[in-house]
Amino acid sequence: MADSILVVVEQREGKLNRVSWETITAGQAIAAATGWTLEAAVVGANAVAGEVAGKKVAKVYAIESATLDPYTPDAFAAALKQFLTAKQPKLVLMPHTYQVRDFVPKLATAMGRTCISDCIGFKHDGGKLVFTRQMFQGKLAADVSFTSDAPWFATFQSGAFRGDKAEDGASAAPVETFAAEIADGVIRNKPQEVFKEAKQAVDLTQAEIIVAVGRGIKEQKNIDIAKNLADALGGDLAASRPICDSGWLPMDRQIGSSGQTVAPKLYLALGISGAIQHIVGMKGSRTIIAVNKDSEAPIFEIADYAVVGNLFDIVPPLIEEVKKAKG
Amino acid sequence: MKILVCMKQVPQKDAPLKLNESGTWIREDVSYEVNEPDAYALEEALRQREKHKGEVVVITSGPARAQQVLREALAKGADRAIHLEDDRFVGLDAFNTAKAFAAAIKDEQFDLILTGLQSDDYGYAQTGVILAELMGLPHATIIMQIEKTDSGIRVKRELEAGFFQFVDMPTPAVLTIQSGINKLRYATLIGIKQAKTKPLRKVALAEVQSAIGDNLQKIEKLYVPQKTKKTEMIDGPPAEIAKKLVDKLRNELRVL
Numbered sequence: 001m002a003d004s005i006l007v008v009v010e011q012r013e014g015k016l017n018r019v020s021w022e023t024i025t026a027g028q029a030i031a032a033a034t035g036w037t038l039e040a041a042v043v044g045a046n047a048v049a050g051e052v053a054g055k056k057v058a059k060v061y062a063i064e065s066a067t068l069d070p071y072t073p074d075a076f077a078a079a080l081k082q083f084l085t086a087k088q089p090k091l092v093l094m095p096h097t098y099q100v101r102d103f104v105p106k107l108a109t110a111m112g113r114t115c116i117s118d119c120i121g122f123k124h125d126g127g128k129l130v131f132t133r134q135m136f137q138g139k140l141a142a143d144v145s146f147t148s149d150a151p152w153f154a155t156f157q158s159g160a161f162r163g164d165k166a167e168d169g170a171s172a173a174p175v176e177t178f179a180a181e182i183a184d185g186v187i188r189n190k191p192q193e194v195f196k197e198a199k200q201a202v203d204l205t206q207a208e209i210i211v212a213v214g215r216g217i218k219e220q221k222n223i224d225i226a227k228n229l230a231d232a233l234g235g236d237l238a239a240s241r242p243i244c245d246s247g248w249l250p251m252d253r254q255i256g257s258s259g260q261t262v263a264p265k266l267y268l269a270l271g272i273s274g275a276i277q278h279i280v281g282m283k284g285s286r287t288i289i290a291v292n293k294d295s296e297a298p299i300f301e302i303a304d305y306a307v308v309g310n311l312f313d314i315v316p317p318l319i320e321e322v323k324k325a326k327g
Numbered sequence: 328m329k330i331l332v333c334m335k336q337v338p339q340k341d342a343p344l345k346l347n348e349s350g351t352w353i354r355e356d357v358s359y360e361v362n363e364p365d366a367y368a369l370e371e372a373l374r375q376r377e378k379h380k381g382e383v384v385v386i387t388s389g390p391a392r393a394q395q396v397l398r399e400a401l402a403k404g405a406d407r408a409i410h411l412e413d414d415r416f417v418g419l420d421a422f423n424t425a426k427a428f429a430a431a432i433k434d435e436q437f438d439l440i441l442t443g444l445q446s447d448d449y450g451y452a453q454t455g456v457i458l459a460e461l462m463g464l465p466h467a468t469i470i471m472q473i474e475k476t477d478s479g480i481r482v483k484r485e486l487e488a489g490f491f492q493f494v495d496m497p498t499p500a501v502l503t504i505q506s507g508i509n510k511l512r513y514a515t516l517i518g519i520k521q522a523k524t525k526p527l528r529k530v531a532l533a534e535v536q537s538a539i540g541d542n543l544q545k546i547e548k549l550y551v552p553q554k555t556k557k558t559e560m561i562d563g564p565p566a567e568i569a570k571k572l573v574d575k576l577r578n579e580l581r582v583l
Binding site for chain 2: 073074077097098099101102103104105106108109110113114115116117118130133134135136137138139140141142143144145146147148188189190191192193194195196197208209215233241242244245247252257258259260261265266273276286287289294296300301302303304305306307308309313314316317318320321322324325326
């Protein structure tokens with residue numbers, strides 16, 4: 001059988017998670033580089049299989065079993081193991097979502113295989129496929145290869161590929177159903193309903209200007225410095241996760257993978273180092289200004305304007321200048 | 328409850344990193360600290376023990392320097408520690424690290440095994456879940472709350488975009504803990520003193536060698552990432568920086 005790539009798309013309650021298109025784009029790029037066939041699979045809800053079949057893929061599999069809803073890592077890993085053992089793809093790609101993180105290490109281990117997780121790209125040189133991922137919170141990058149047998153598992157970080165670049169197929173790909181058999185007793189967890197904590201009071205997704213603070217703010221009382229700058233600019237105050245974990249700002253002001261994803265005209269990052277989990281929530285900002293005393297902070301990799309220095313020296317005169325400019 | 332906490336020593340957040348000569352790992356001469364999510368996992372274990380009695384055991388792998396993480400955990404209140412001590416543990420992939428841990432604790436019965444949700448160095452977010460599968464245990468990830476129930480535990484999973492979910496599960500189980508699940512405690516002076524007399528079991532590589540195999544993946548090359556964005560440096564004395572920034576805000580970004 002020819003080598004193939006399988007993209008496992010993600011669905012929740014019968015709706016496709018849009019980040020899946022990014023993984024399709026990644027799969028199409030790797031297929032173009034390697035000449036391998038690209039196929040896709042949906043676990044649990046065949047309603048989205050038709051949507052995926054519109055893309056340039058050879059086939060879409062709908063992996064079905066009544067036990068796949070609601071999601072449990074036990075059922076997902078068992079169903080995919082059966083499917084992958086039957087189909088033997090060379091490479092299995094998924095988006096690096098919380099759900100995928102929950103079951104992929106289990107699935108790969110159950111098959112005696114490994115997953116290169118949270119990748120941001122791939123390279124294919126001289127027949128060798130390597131995956132690029134960030135290390136040390138984005139300070140360094142690594143090219144990682146598989147040294148084990150296929151199937152190989154890799155997951156891609158949100159935003160690593162453009163979902164809107166996923167190519168449509170000339171005609172709809174065929175959809176094939178695969179019935180997974182999940183024995184009694186396999187599923188040990190009993191998940192309850194998904195819920196949202198008290199309504200989010202602050203919607204930062206609509207903000208045009210955001211002033212965000214990170215660990216560099218040092219103490220809770222210093223938050224006011226950032227607040228004053230946000231006020232002077234007519235913007236909103238936000239923070240990286242550690243600030244909200246410490247209770248210095250409420251959780252609904254958190255930007256990043258576990259908080260809000262924003263794309264304002266201006267994102268002013270004060271004392272934020274730029275861990276990946278924060279960056280994924282703000283890298284779509286039109287202009288990023290970063291102030292940080294560490295010249296090697298990863299935030300500078302994505303900043304349009306970089307100020308290497310102490311925020312306590314720089315922000316007070318900046319507030320004055322902004323006030324002057326506004327008259 | 329008998330709880331195992333898997334902990335890792337990682338380079339300090341602000342530490343400048345240098346590549347080794349072969350460009351496959353960092354040079355060892357940096358400052359280290361405990362992986363932050365693991366500190367939250369330890370704190371949660373200590374709180375569960377305070378509520379339900381039992382024992383908290385901490386485990387790590389790595390060279391002699393990694394013992395510092397265990398000493399700190401003992402000072403905060405962990406009862407005993409296990410150190411898989413060898414330089415070569417640093418180079419193991421997540422699969423083999425989990426196998427080494429499983430081999431080191433094979434004669435023990437834990438009700439809960441906690442890890443941080445991911446490490447600040449690799450960021451793979453896999454070792455805990457792999458360990459669960461190797462040991463045949465149920466797991467749940469990115470946990471923000473643990474409650475003991477009649478039949479096991481009820482945990483609160485963090486999902487994306489502000490969503491959560493409670494999950495009932497039997498014990499023994501493996502949980503990966505999210506930062507911010509609790510408020511971290513500091514070690515007390517008396518705790519630091521007591522830590523010195525608490526048991527710390529060293530496990531040599533030879534003891535777990537038969538359980539581990541070749542790595543399943545390999546770092547071919549570690550490097551400083553290439554910048555994809557053009558960044559303009561704004562420098563000078565603070566007052567001048569402020570003027571330059573306001574000029575950008577007004578004339579280029581047009582937000583003033």
